[in-house]
Amino acid sequence: MLKIDNLHATIADKPILKGLDLSVNAGEIHAIMGPNGAGKSTLGYVLGGRAGYEVTEGAVTFDGKDLLDMGADERAAAGLFLGFQYPVEIPGVSNVQFLRTALNAQRRARGDEEMSAGDFLRLSRAQADALGMSMDMMKRPVNVGFSGGEKKRNEMVQMGILDPKLAILDETDSGLDIDALRVVGDGINRIMRKPDKAVLLITHYQRLLEIVEPDFVHVLAAGRIVRSGGAELALELEREGYGAIAA
Ligand code: ADP
Ligand code: MG
Ligand code: MG
Numbered sequence: 001m002l003k004i005d006n007l008h009a010t011i012a013d014k015p016i017l018k019g020l021d022l023s024v025n026a027g028e029i030h031a032i033m034g035p036n037g038a039g040k041s042t043l044g045y046v047l048g049g050r051a052g053y054e055v056t057e058g059a060v061t062f063d064g065k066d067l068l069d070m071g072a073d074e075r076a077a078a079g080l081f082l083g084f085q086y087p088v089e090i091p092g093v094s095n096v097q098f099l100r101t102a103l104n105a106q107r108r109a110r111g112d113e114e115m116s117a118g119d120f121l122r123l124s125r126a127q128a129d130a131l132g133m134s135m136d137m138m139k140r141p142v143n144v145g146f147s148g149g150e151k152k153r154n155e156m157v158q159m160g161i162l163d164p165k166l167a168i169l170d171e172t173d174s175g176l177d178i179d180a181l182r183v184v185g186d187g188i189n190r191i192m193r194k195p196d197k198a199v200l201l202i203t204h205y206q207r208l209l210e211i212v213e214p215d216f217v218h219v220l221a222a223g224r225i226v227r228s229g230g231a232e233l234a235l236e237l238e239r240e241g242y243g244a245i246a247a
Contacts, residue, residue, distance in 0.1 A: 001026050001063060001198050002047075002166060008057035008223075009046045016042045018223035019058070024166070029192070029199045031209055031234060034220035035242045040202045041085060043220065044170045047200075048082040049075050062166070076102075077109030079165030081158075083172050087151040090142035095154065096124055098142045099161050106162065127160035131187055148175035156187035167192055168200040173208040185211030206238045219245050 002024040009017040016039045024030055032040055046053045047060065049072035060067040062078060070078065090098060104114040115123070128138050131153045143151050152172055159167055169188070173181055185208055192199045193212075201212060209217075209231065217233040218225045219242065227233070227245050237245070 002067075002200075003061045004058070005060070006058040007043075007046070007055065007060060009042060010054050010056055011042065011052060015056075016223055017046065020220070020224050022218065022225055024198050024200065026165075026198055027195045028215045029201060029212060031214035031217045032200060032202045032220050033204065033217060033234065033237055033242075038220045039223045040220050041170050044082055044084075044168045044200070044202060047075075047168055048072060048080065073105070073109065076162075077106050081162055081164030081167045083155045083159065083167065083169040085171040085174060087143050087155055089144045089146075091144050093142055095138045095140060095142050095157075096120075099124060099158060102158075103161055123161060124157075127157045130160065130190065131156050132183055133157055149177060149180035152176055152180065152184050153187075156184055156191070160187065160191050163191070165196065166198050166200070168202070170202045171204065172201070173203055173205055181208060182211060184208075188212045206234050209234050221245065 002022070004020055004022040007017050007020040008015065020043065022030070032043070034040055042053065046055060047067065049070065055068055062075070062080065065078070067075065100115075100120050103120070107114055124138060125135065128135060133153055137146075137150065138157075143154060146154060152175070155172065172184060176184060188199065188201070189212055201208070201214065203209065214231050214234070217229055217231060219227040219233070219237065221242065
């Protein structure tokens with residue numbers, strides 16, 4: 001589904017990614033761990049097509065297509081979802097308006113018809129219910145005044161409604177209490193643990209990986225994947241730290 005070859009990327013002419021290789025197949029959940037400043041968020045932004053990040057070398061294909069050649073909107077329409085470490089607030093736009101606009105833009109780009117208001121209401125209700133979000137919150141401006149935990153739940157509601165093929169979730173577990181962590185982890189499993197979907201889960205903590213069990217764990221250090229393994233690698237990292245591996 002996703003194939004990254006020798007990816008080099010810079011921000012403001014500063015090299016951040018320095019020859020990163022990674023392959024993700026449908027049905028797989030990959031955890032990306034690694035020290036602060038390693039380039040984990042940069043990887044997410046480069047894959048999402050955020051402005052300001054320049055790819056200087058390497059290739060990325062998504063379902064066989066050149067991802068780097070696609071605009072951010074085309075990437076979303078192709079089924080890529082990016083969950084941010086710090087979800088943005090959008091004053092003046094309600095959650096439901098925002099989601100309906102995003103969903104319909106995605107459908108139009110795929111050549112599908114827009115979803116009817118009734119169907120959209122049913123879909124958003126079902127997803128909000130599953131994440132323990134009230135319809136009152138769905139009608140409030142996107143993330144404005146939401147607590148950290150509510151923003152992360154809302155991100156899962158967005159993911160449930162947009163129903164992506166590949167989700168890249170950057171520190172979705174940061175700032176969550178134990179109960180919210182469970183809700184978010186269960187949400188990732190329910191929405192994304194499917195044979196035709198895949199997840200890149202960027203996280204610092206084993207506790208999310210106890211709920212969302214990764215098929216592979218990678219250590220990203222100084223702009224490259226320096227070690228890969230199974231779920232047991234996360235336990236080893238928690239025990240021993242990055243020092244020995246990332247040095
Ligand atoms: P991680 O998510 O692994 O903690 P990041 O991808 O956020 O790491 O950052 C990687 C490096 O890129 C860091 O050294 C950071 O300071 C640098 N960086 C991130 N954004 C910018 C920017 N806008 N301008 C310059 N340097 C940046
Ligand atoms: Mg960081
Ligand atoms: Mg980061």
